[in-house]
Every structure is written in structure tokens, then in C-alpha cells.
Amino acid sequence: xxxxxxxxxxxxxxxxxxxxxxxxxxxxxxxxxxxxxxxxxxxxxxxxxxxxxxxxxxxxxxxxxxxxxxxxxxxxxxxxxxxxxxxxxxxxxxxxxxxxxxxxxxxxxxxxxxxxxxxxxxxxxxxxxxxxxxxxxxxxxxxxxx
Numbered sequence: 001x002x003x004x005x006x007x008x009x010x011x012x013x014x015x016x017x018x019x020x021x022x023x024x025x026x027x028x029x030x031x032x033x034x035x036x037x038x039x040x041x042x043x044x045x046x047x048x049x050x051x052x053x054x055x056x057x058x059x060x061x062x063x064x065x066x067x068x069x070x071x072x073x074x075x076x077x078x079x080x081x082x083x084x085x086x087x088x089x090x091x092x093x094x095x096x097x098x099x100x101x102x103x104x105x106x107x108x109x110x111x112x113x114x115x116x117x118x119x120x121x122x123x124x125x126x127x128x129x130x131x132x133x134x135x136x137x138x139x140x141x142x143x144x145x146x
Contacts, residue, residue, distance in 0.1 A: 017049075048130065
């Protein structure tokens, strides 16, 4: 385990993101049926992006200290990721929904104007659960590596 410790600040968030994405795959597949393409789905419960960002902040805070510039950058990056996951991508989904309604109402050729994705971002609950899982898994991995 000692060979992992110097790289833990990098490895832990990646492992956490992979685990959360696997959890999302299982939950999504239970609801919609099993299909490997769901392994790379975005949006939905829980947010792997949020788990990764949370894990990165905690790992950097633990291994490098909360009084470092690296920690400040990780916190700023986490806020950008959370904002993108909730507000920005949800706005894109809303635009897709409105454009799809417009194409339907105008009876336009759907081959020429294919349906757009309407679900791109996360609900607040999905972000919160992703953050909580990221916090718990990161704490477990830090404890195991200490």
C-alpha cells in the first residue's frame, strides 16, 4: 500500500468516480433494463462528477493541507463542476425540450431535425447524493491508506 500513498491524492478521486459511475449504471439499468451503453450515461442518480469533485477537495485537503493554493483551486473547480452539473446542463436540457416541442408542433421532418436530449444535467438530489457518496468513499480510502 505504501506505493499508492504518494499518488493517493490523484488515485482516490478517480476510483471514487469509477465506483459512483458503476452505482449509477446499476441503478439506471434496474430502472431501464440492462444495456452496456448505460455505463457511460450522464445525469441521473448519483452524480459521478460531484463525487469526483468532492473526493478531490477532500483528498487535497487531507494530503496537502487546507491552507494551500492547490486546495483553493480544488474548491473553485468543485464549485464550477457543481454549477455545470445542476444549472448549466439543466438549462441545455430545457432548451432541448422546447426545441423538440417546436419541431413537433410545426410538423417538421424528424430526419432533418432529430430529437435533442432533454435530460442533460442533474437534479439537486442527485448532486447531494453524489457528494455524500464521494465524501464517504474518500474517507474510507484515506483511512485504509493511513
